[in-house]
Amino acid sequence: xxxxxxxxxxxxxxxxxxxxxxxxxxxxxxxxxxxxxxxxxxxxxxxxxxxxxxxxxxxxxxxxxxxxxxxxxxxxxxxxxxxxxxxxxxxxxxxxxxxxxxxxxxxxxxxxxxxxxxxxxxxxxxxxxxxxxxxxxxxxxxxxxxxxxxxxxxxxxxxxxxxxxxxxxxxxxxxxxxxxxxxxxxxxxxxxxxxxxxxxxxxxxxxx
Numbered sequence: 272x273x274x275x276x277x278x279x280x281x282x283x284x285x286x287x288x289x290x291x292x293x294x295x296x297x298x299x300x301x302x303x304x305x306x307x308x309x310x311x312x313x314x315x316x317x318x319x320x321x322x323x324x325x326x327x328x329x330x331x332x333x334x335x336x337x338x339x340x341x342x343x344x345x346x347x348x349x350x351x352x353x354x355x356x357x358x359x360x361x362x363x364x365x366x367x368x369x370x371x372x373x374x375x376x377x378x379x380x381x382x383x384x385x386x387x388x389x390x391x392x393x394x395x396x397x398x399x400x401x402x403x404x405x406x407x408x409x410x411x412x413x414x415x416x417x418x419x420x421x422x423x424x425x426x427x428x429x430x431x432x433x434x435x436x437x438x439x440x441x442x443x444x445x446x447x448x449x450x451x452x453x454x455x456x457x458x459x460x461x462x463x464x465x466x467x468x469x470x471x472x473x474x475x476x477x478x479x
Contacts, residue, residue, distance in 0.1 A: 352453035385432030
């Protein structure tokens with residue numbers, strides 16, 4: 272199964288949202304319709320596609336910076352695994368919002384406007400781009416958005432964006448080899464022999 276197909280299965284389509292905060296007012300210019308034609312009816316299943324091979328990508332330099340910084344604020348590097356940007360999650364998100372399909376297009380404007388809002392909020396609070404903030408200040412902004420049900424009224428739309436962005440980031444990260452290793456997933460590994468399900472698994476389903 273292609274990674275892109277796995278992501279499609281893992282993630283539900285989010286409803287389009289608007290960010291009414293005037294700090295995001297210029298974001299409309301960042302979200303024109305996608306222009307790619309898509310894969311067509313029968314993409315090659317043996318070719319390895321890279322972002323930008325099939326349709327034009329969207330992110331400009333500023334959006335790439337804030338997208339990478341926000342991904343790494345959500346999944347930073349630790350002793351077990353690399354940061355989200357290291358395994359190409361921002362590039363995946365750029366491809367995602369650029370894809371000419373209904374599911375991805377429903378995310379396009381909210382994500383682009385959300386990235387603009389995050390950068391504007393960083394400048395409003397700390398007079399600096401989000402990507403230039405230290406981890407504590409980035410965490411302060413993200414913490415205010417982490418629980419849409421607990422967010423202040425003026426941050427509800429931004430919190431909805433953050434939830435969707437976080438879901439996409441996690442879905443992209445944990446379908447990479449590095450992410451699967453960090454999660455302890457051991458599937459898709461060839462075995463010399465298979466002796467059947469372990470007894471613990473059989474007990475769990477009432478078969479042992």
